[in-house]
Structure formats: C-alpha cells, structure tokens
Amino acid sequence: xxxxxxxxxxxxxxxxxxxxxxxxxxxxxxxxxxxxxxxxxxxxxxxxxxxxxxxxxxxxxxxxxxxxxxxxxxxxxxxxxxxxxxxxxxxxxxxxxxxxxxxxxxxxxxxxxxxxxxxxxxxxxxxxxxxxxxxxxxxxxxxxxxxxxxxxxxxxxxxxxxxxxxxxxxxxxxxxxxxxxxxxxxxxxxxxxxxxxxxxxxxxxxxxxxxxxxxxxxxxxxxxxxxxxxxxxxxxxxxxxxxxxxxxxxxxxxxxxxxxxxxxxxxxxxxxxxxxxxxxxxxxxxxxxxxxxxxxxxxxxxxxxxxxxxxxxxxxxxxxx
Amino acid sequence: xxxxxxxxxxxxxxxxxxxxxxxxxxxxxxxxxxxxxxxxxxxxxxxxxxxxxxxxxxxxxxxxxxxxxxxxxxxxxxxxxxxxxxxxxxxxxxxxxxxxxxxxxxxxxxxxxxxxxxxxxxxxxxxxxxxxxxxxxxxxxxxxxxxxxxxxxxxxxxxxxxxxxxxxxxxxxxxxxxxxxxxxxxxxxxxxxxxxxxxxxxxxxxxxxxxxxxxxxxxxxxxxxxxxxxxxxxxxxxxxxxxxxxxxxxxxxxxxxxxxxxxxxxxxxxxxxxxxxxxxxxxxxxxxxxxxxxxxxxxxxxxxxx
Numbered sequence: 001x002x003x004x005x006x007x008x009x010x011x012x013x014x015x016x017x018x019x020x021x022x023x024x025x026x027x028x029x030x031x032x033x034x035x036x037x038x039x040x041x042x043x044x045x046x047x048x049x050x051x052x053x054x055x056x057x058x059x060x061x062x063x064x065x066x067x068x069x070x071x072x073x074x075x076x077x078x079x080x081x082x083x084x085x086x087x088x089x090x091x092x093x094x095x096x097x098x099x100x101x102x103x104x105x106x107x108x109x110x111x112x113x114x115x116x117x118x119x120x121x122x123x124x125x126x127x128x129x130x131x132x133x134x135x136x137x138x139x140x141x142x143x144x145x146x147x148x149x150x151x152x153x154x155x156x157x158x159x160x161x162x163x164x165x166x167x168x169x170x171x172x173x174x175x176x177x178x179x180x181x182x183x184x185x186x187x188x189x190x191x192x193x194x195x196x197x198x199x200x201x202x203x204x205x206x207x208x209x210x211x212x213x214x215x216x217x218x219x220x221x222x223x224x225x226x227x228x229x230x231x232x233x234x235x236x237x238x239x240x241x242x243x244x245x246x247x248x249x250x251x252x253x254x255x256x257x258x259x260x261x262x263x264x265x266x267x268x269x270x271x272x273x274x275x276x277x278x279x280x281x282x283x284x285x286x287x288x289x290x291x292x293x294x295x296x297x298x299x300x301x302x303x304x305x306x307x308x309x310x311x312x313x314x315x316x317x318x319x320x321x
Numbered sequence: 322x323x324x325x326x327x328x329x330x331x332x333x334x335x336x337x338x339x340x341x342x343x344x345x346x347x348x349x350x351x352x353x354x355x356x357x358x359x360x361x362x363x364x365x366x367x368x369x370x371x372x373x374x375x376x377x378x379x380x381x382x383x384x385x386x387x388x389x390x391x392x393x394x395x396x397x398x399x400x401x402x403x404x405x406x407x408x409x410x411x412x413x414x415x416x417x418x419x420x421x422x423x424x425x426x427x428x429x430x431x432x433x434x435x436x437x438x439x440x441x442x443x444x445x446x447x448x449x450x451x452x453x454x455x456x457x458x459x460x461x462x463x464x465x466x467x468x469x470x471x472x473x474x475x476x477x478x479x480x481x482x483x484x485x486x487x488x489x490x491x492x493x494x495x496x497x498x499x500x501x502x503x504x505x506x507x508x509x510x511x512x513x514x515x516x517x518x519x520x521x522x523x524x525x526x527x528x529x530x531x532x533x534x535x536x537x538x539x540x541x542x543x544x545x546x547x548x549x550x551x552x553x554x555x556x557x558x559x560x561x562x563x564x565x566x567x568x569x570x571x572x573x574x575x576x577x578x579x580x581x582x583x584x585x586x587x588x589x590x591x592x593x594x595x596x597x598x599x600x601x602x603x604x605x606x607x608x609x610x611x612x613x614x615x616x617x618x619x620x621x622x623x624x625x626x627x
Contacts, residue, residue: 023378023389024365025563026485026531125551134532135488136551185339186346231499232353232383232525235506241353242483242492242526244380244387246340267485268382270524276341304342305392312393 001067001118005149009061009103011211014120014139014151016052018263019128026267027137029247030130033212033263033286034111036172036315037075041115043318044072044092046160051119052129054151056112060103061145065095069153070117074166076109076287077174090166108174109287110210121154132264163321170318172283177293180260180281183304186249187240187272195223199250199274200298204258208290212264215285217294221256222274234270242270248282249273250296258296260285280307332356335408337401340387343377345400347386347408353494353525357384358482359604360411362419362568367407376400381567382483383492383526417604423478423570423621425596426529429581430471430542431455434516439540442512454539458505458522473503474541475573477615479527480602481565489531489549489563493571496611496618503527511537518544520573531563545576545584546593555588557595564595570602572622598625 005012015038018031032038032055039049054061060078073080073089080087081102087093089112095101103112122129122140131139140149188196204219224237232241238253245251245261251271252258260277262285277285278299288294299307336348347364350357358381365381368388375395380387390400411417436453443450449457455467464470479493486492495502507523512535515521519530521538528538531549548565550558557564565571576584587593598621606614 020377024380024484025566026488026490132488134534135549136532137488142551183339183341185341230350230352233351234524239524241351241384241524242486243348243382243385244346244483244485246344246346246387247389248341249344266487267380268387268483269486273340276339276344279342301339301342301397308342308392 001065001069001153003063003065003116003151003153005145005147005151006062006064007102008145008147008149009056010059011057012061012145013055013131013133014052014122015055015130016128017050019126019130019132019138022126023244023267027126027132027135028264028267030128030132030138031263032113034075034113034283036283036311036318038113038115039315040090040166040170040318041072041074041113042119043161043321044074044090044164044166045070045115045117046156046158047115047117047119048157049319051115051154051157052122054114054120054145056103056114058106058110060112062100062102063151064098064100067097069095070160071095071101072115073112074115075112077107078112079104088165090171092160092164110289111286116153117160118154118156121152161321166318166321170314172287174287177295178284178288179295179297180284181278181299181304181307182250182275182296183278183301184275184298186246186274186276188274190225190237190272191274192223192225195255198222199258200296204294204296206288206290206292206294207257210288210290212262214259214261214265215288216257216259218257222252222258224255238272239270240272242268244268246273246276248277248279250275250277262286278304278307280304280311332360335360337405339397342392342397343389345388345390345397345404347388347404348384349386350384353384353482355480355494355604355608358480358494359417359419360408361386363411363414363417364404364407365567367410368404371403373400373403380485382485383494419568419602419604420599421568421570421602422597422599423572423618424564425572425574425622425625427545427576427580427584428475428520428542428573429545429576429578430474431467432543432581434543435519435540438512438514438516441514442508446508446510446512448506448509455541458503458539458541461505462503470503471541471575474527475575477611478618479571479573481567481569481571482526484563484565484567486528487532487534489565491529491548491565491569491571493527494525495527496607496615498611505539507537508539511535515540516543518548520544545581546588546595554591555593568602570600570618572619596622596625598622
C-alpha cells in the first residue's frame with residue numbers, strides 16, 4: 001500500500017511525535033507542529049498517536065492510492081476533494097483502489113494533517129520518521145515530498161474507532177487574534193522594564209517569515225539594557241555566549257522582531273531568549289497565518305502546568321471517543 | 322595560579338532559570354571561559370549518569386546547560402535540586418579532568434569554495450566588502466596578514482565547547498589565554514548560504530559548518546572530510562552519524578589543494594579515517610600553563626594512526 005504523489009504541494013513532510021534525545025548534538029525535536037490535530041487524524045483512522053502523518057502547509061498535495069484504504073484530514077480548514085467531490089474534514093474517508101485525492105484553497109489556519117490507516121511507513125531514523133530537511137534525515141529521503149514520490153503506508157495497527165467524526169467541540173478554533181501564554185525567564189533580565197512591558201502589553205503581528213523553525217513577529221520592538229558585553233558574547237546587547245535554545249523560547253535579535261522557536265529550530269545560538277511559550281500553546285503557533293494579531297501574556301509556572309494538564313485531558317478525551 | 326589565569330574554578334554561583342514548563346537552564350558564567358564550560362560538561366555528564374526518569378535531553382553548551390524534562394514525570398524543582406547537587410560536586414572535586422580524545426582535522430585554508438560564496442555576500446553583509454574574511458580577521462586581531470592569522474588558527478588546539486545549532490556542528494574554543502584569543506565579529510547580516518564544512522569564526526568561537534546553509538560566521542577555509550554522515554558510510558561514523566562530542570579536542574592541520582583532493586578521494590572510496598588519540602584533559606593544567614600543556618596534548622597525536 002502506498003500513496004503516489006502527483007503534485008507535492010508547497011511543503012509536505014512526513015512527521016510524527018518527534019525525535020527525542022538528540023538535541024544535544026543539534027538534531028531538533030521535529031514532529032508535527034500541531035500535535036493535537038495530527039493526533040485527531042490518527043484517531044479517526046485507527047492508528048495510535050505514534051504513527052507518522054503528512055504535514056501539509058498552505059497548499060496540499062495531490063495523490064492516488066494503489067489499494068483500498070482509509071484516510072482523515074484535520075488541522076487547517078481546506079476542502080478535501082475525492083475524485084473531484086468535496087468530502088468533510090475531521091471525518092474518516094474511505095478510498096478505493098485508484099482513487100485520487102487533492103485539496104482546494106485554504107480557508108483558515110496554516111497546516112493540515114493527512115493520516116492514513118497504518119501510518120506513513122518510511123524507515124525510522126534515530127527513533128522517528130519525522131523529516132529533518134537541513135540534516136537530510138528521516139521522512140522520504142530526508143526532504144519534503146516531490147512529484148513522483150511513492151509514500152509507503154504500513155499495515156493497520158488497530159481496529160477502526162466507532163466514531164467517524166471529531167465533534168466540533170474538540171476541533172481547534174482557527175483565524176482571529178491569538179494569545180500566547182509565556183513564562184518569563186532565561187535572559188529576560190537583559191531587557192529594560194519598558195522592553196518587558198512592550199513584549200507582553202503591546203500587539204504583535206505575525207510576519208510571513210513563519211515556518212517549522214520559528215515564527216517572526218513585527219511590532220514596537222523591545223529595549224535591551226546597555227551593558228559591557230561579557231567575553232565571547234558578541235557586540236549587540238541582544239547577544240549572549242552561544243547557549244542551548246529552549247523550544248518555544250522567544251529571542252529578539254537586535255531588539256526589533258521577536259522570533260518564537262518551533263520544533264525544527266536550531267538547537268542553540270547567540271541570541272538572548274527572554275521567555276518561553278508554554279507547552280500547551282505550541283500547537284496554536286502552527287495554526288497562525290501571516291498578519292495574525294498576537295499578544296504574549298505572561299503566566300506563572302503554576303498556570304503553565306495547569307494549562308498543560310488541561311491540554312492532556314482534552315487529548316485524552318479525544319482518544320476516548 | 323599565574324597572572325595569565327583569568328579563569329579559576331571559583332566562579333560565582335550558577336544562575337538557574339526556566340524555559341517554559343519543559344526546560345531548565347543553568348548559566349555557569351555570562352562570559353566564555355574553560356571553567357564554566359567544564360562545569361557544564363561535568364554536570365551534564367552527572368545527569369546522564371543519574372538517568373532520572375523524565376529527563377529528555379541534556380545539552381551542555383559553552384558556558385551553560387539546557388535540560389529538557391517532562392514535568393508530568395519529574396517535577397522541575399526536583400530536577401533543579403539534583404542539578405544543584407551535581408554542580409556542588411563538580412566544584413569541590415579534587416580533580417577537574419575529562420576523559421576525551423584529540424582529533425586532527427585537515428583544513429584547506431583560503432580555498433576557492435568559501436571565496437566564491439563570500440564574494441556573493443559583500444556589500445551590506447560584510448564589514449570590509451573590499452577584502453577577504455581572512456584579511457579582515459587578521460586586521461581586527463592586529464596580526465600581520467592572512468597567513469599570520471592562519472598560522473595562529475592551527476597553531477594551538479581547540480576544545481569542542483558545544484555541539485549544536487544544526488546537526489553535528491561543533492563550536493570550538495582555542496586553548497590559549499584570553500589575551501591571545503582570536504576574536505572576529507560575525508557578518509553584519511547573516512548569509513543565506515555557506516559551503517558545507519566551512520571553517521568559520523564568530524566572536525571567540527570557531528565552528529565547522531556540518532551542512533550547507535545559512536550562517537553569519539567569517540569563513541576561512543573548508544575541512545577536507547565530513548563531520549556529519551547521515552548515511553553512516555565512513556568507518557568513523559559506524560556508531561553514530563555525528564563525529565564530534567562536547568569535550569573533544571581538535572587540532573587543525575593545514576593542507577594544500579593536492580592533499581585536499583587526495584582526502585576527498587579517500588572519502589569517496591569510503592576509506593577515510595580521522596587521525597585521533599585518547600587523552601585526559603586536565604582543565605586546571607590547561608588554564609595554568611596552556612603552552613606547555615598544549616605540547617603534551619599534541620604529543621598524543623604523534624603516535625596515532627589513521
């Protein structure tokens with residue numbers, strides 16, 4: 001069983017829950033940027049949370065299948081076309097041998113997920129099937145999909161669930177303004193009080209520079225404390241001696257545009273991080289489109305952990321359907 | 322301790338802070354120095370030995386340590402307490418040594434590949450668009466031209482003080498007193514392209530770009546053999562696709578075009594091996610008298626086979 005890719009879409013990659021344990025040598029976590037949506041797709045086709053899916057960005061691929069199978073599409077709002085007829089997303093779709101699937105024009109969100117019953121079955125590299133394109137690792141030949149690729153699909157691992165559709169109440173909201181909760185820390189002491197105030201009280205807009213590595217925002221800028229730079233740290237007040245980067249951390253090179261690092265980010269570098277988006281809000285970033293008005297709201301560690309538990313309960317509810 | 326020892330084991334207390342709900346960050350010093358790097362390496366090693374449930378990634382860096390953990394399994398405050406205990410042990414240990422190895426890395430300095438790419442990123446990118454990166458590096462270090470800079474670059478060994486940025490990229494810190502450190506500002510604006518295996522320099526750090534891509538470090542040459550081998554085709558990569566580990570020592574050896582080509586042929590044939598030898602790196606010996614200690618380190622390579 002395989003998908004034959006006719007058109008690859010803008011940026012379609014194989015992703016799973018990520019590659020854990022190699023960050024200390026610069027190999028990023030990777031994995032689906034919107035984990036909750038990817039899990040919903042896996043749920044609908046009878047996979048576990050660990051099966052690899054296709055992450056599609058803005059424009060979808062088109063493909064045919066060489067055997068009967070079951071798919072589901074979740075995440076961003078996009079028409080799913082089966083042999084030219086629109087199907088519901090967030091719903092299980094049965095395919096017959098030779099069926100052709102393509103996608104219409106995106107109506108909201110940024111990334112959508114295609115799960116296939118049995119999971120995308122490219123070889124595991126360092127414990128994951130996720131694509132790390134810079135390092136030419138994982139996925140299909142370590143790169144995004146290209147026309148003519150044949151994407152292998154594994155054998156079904158479990159029964160199909162009784163539910164064939166994810167209820168509206170469990171689907172994420174798309175579009176509109178975003179609020180991202182952050183925990184102060186790391187090098188926030190290098191910002192002036194005014195710099196800190198602007199980051200969490202002013203409005204920021206997502207720029208088009210937003211990908212799997214990170215998302216860049218424009219707004220009023222921040223202010224750094226002027227100081228004599230420590231040896232080895234570089235001349236700009238936003239520079240530090242190169243250090244490990246937390247996934248979700250916010251850096252503001254030069255003080256102008258904050259960048260939130262996401263799952264394919266570089267693992268370290270010389271820009272001061274001033275706070276970190278909480279784990280419960282990382283999926284939100286994957287759904288933001290350029291121009292999205294964004295506020296960063298500072299929360300305590302207790303609030304961050306409570307939000308984490310709430311997200312875990314929501315995902316548990318999804319698997320309990 | 323002599324007057325050149327701007328470094329001691331007695332750094333101020335480390336700074337503990339959080340990167341959201343999944344990351345603990347420990348800064349041993351704001352400034353780069355061997356002691357802070359040793360503490361990062363030693364505490365990271367201690368955490369790996371402890372093998373605590375819930376620790377996901379232990380990432381030592383130049384003068385800091387980043388630990389990823391799963392707060393559903395291990396409370397952040399518990400991880401912090403265990404890390405502080407390891408820090409105290411590392412500070413009070415009677416010996417500050419690292420069992421490691423020294424690796425010889427052949428470099429073609431002033432090569433045509435980095436020269437071509439640097440020519441595409443001059444105006445608006447570089448401090449001195451009219452000259453080469455090496456000319457600029459020599460000038461800001463008060464040295465007598467590119468050749469003198471290159472001689473200093475490969476004259477003393479380097480410590481891999483961090484691995485990261487992208488897969489397998491080593492940050493390197495030269496084992497010389499602070500006043501003799503080569504320091505060069507990064508490009509004014511990062512390039513969108515860097516040849517693979519470029520030997521670069523930014524601030525006090527050298528690096529070797531493991532893969533082609535964006536980069537802001539000045540470019541001085543190319544390493545002749547891979548340091549990242551995702552297909553694991555060369556014998557040095559049989560166990561793991563990345564060559565360098567934090568704590569490795571590196572001796573750069575200048576090669577000319579003919580030797581570069583010869584090494585490339587060995588890489589193509591799958592027979593290339595790095596010359597390397599095991600060493601015990603004594604941090605205090607290196608801080609106290611780097612010149613004579615470096616001779617001791619380099620002697621280890623003399624007996625090494627390819």
